[in-house]
Amino acid sequence: RKLVGKLSTGCVEFDEMMGGGIDTQSITEMYGEFGSGKTQVAHQLAVNVQLPQEQGGLNGSVIIIDTENTFRPERIEQMVAGLSERFGMEYDYEEFLKNIRVARAFNSNHQILLVDSALELANELKDAEKPVKLIIVDSLTAHFRAEYIGRGTLADRQQKLNKHLHGLQRFGDLNNACVVVTNQVMSKPDAFFGDPTKPIGGHIVGHTATFRLYLRKSKGDKRIVRLVDSPNLPDGEAIISVTTPGLRD
Ligand code: GTP
Ligand code: MG
Numbered sequence: 001r002k003l004v005g006k007l008s009t010g011c012v013e014f015d016e017m018m019g020g021g022i023d024t025q026s027i028t029e030m031y032g033e034f035g036s037g038k039t040q041v042a043h044q045l046a047v048n049v050q051l052p053q054e055q056g057g058l059n060g061s062v063i064i065i066d067t068e069n070t071f072r073p074e075r076i077e078q079m080v081a082g083l084s085e086r087f088g089m090e091y092d093y094e095e096f097l098k099n100i101r102v103a104r105a106f107n108s109n110h111q112i113l114l115v116d117s118a119l120e121l122a123n124e125l126k127d128a129e130k131p132v133k134l135i136i137v138d139s140l141t142a143h144f145r146a147e148y149i150g151r152g153t154l155a156d157r158q159q160k161l162n163k164h165l166h167g168l169q170r171f172g173d174l175n176n177a178c179v180v181v182t183n184q185v186m187s188k189p190d191a192f193f194g195d196p197t198k199p200i201g202g203h204i205v206g207h208t209a210t211f212r213l214y215l216r217k218s219k220g221d222k223r224i225v226r227l228v229d230s231p232n233l234p235d236g237e238a239i240i241s242v243t244t245p246g247l248r249d
Helices: 012-017 036-050 073-087 092-098 107-124 140-145 149-173 204-206
Strands: 029-030 060-064 100-103 131-139 178-183 211-217 220-228 235-244 246-247
Touching: 012 060, 012 204, 012 220, 012 235, 029 036, 029 149, 036 060, 036 073, 036 178, 036 246, 073 092, 073 246, 092 100, 100 107, 107 131, 107 140, 107 149, 131 149, 140 149, 149 178
Parallel strands: 029 178, 029 211, 060 100, 060 131, 131 178
Antiparallel strands: 211 220, 220 235, 235 246
């Protein structure tokens, strides 16, 4: 087992709550309502992971499994410009974009298969300048939620999700990479998925994800990130701002 790496979020409070940053070899689940900032944090991590360790990165590249077509290259450009503000040096946006490989998942089975493709790609890039150090699944649960409707399909869905998460955990272990997944919670009660404040996928996701982050909106661009039920860190909250040049304290 390799030493666990830490990926900085670029936010002091957020990093501190996580014991220094997002861990490699673990699954970190971000859950929250629409607009709570899950996709924004994911974009920022896709940028930060490429930085050298002294700037909080893992000198790596990233694979994004995009299930809702919410990846925005122009956000990466803005966030890379934001890095220049933070560190007072120039960065090449094109280089950053090159190191983000985005795969669209058309349904839940395809999404699961894409983890195998990601494993192959990461293996090819093992000795590259920037090996894959982060895999993002945004959203982990949207396809599952759309496809498995009705009580009779619940066990099936959980079994598939479980298999998917095991594949992702394996990816994190084999590549000493961070695994970040998003999961929407409903603002209104849902007939099939029960408690609106609980993430979709409930128990299984809950048991597999090592770090669970509950995001919620606050005033203006502020977001509250809560670390929930971590096995080795105290529960806590961090306030971040989602701004055009990226995440800020
Ligand atoms: P769902 O995927 O719908 O569940 O939501 P999410 O949690 O992924 O939300 P997302 O990360 O997409 O957050 C969207 C919010 O981020 C917007 O409502 C804005 O508040 C903020 N945001 C997105 N892009 C920008 C930007 O370019 N500049 C600024 N200042 N804020 C932005
Ligand atoms: Mg999103």
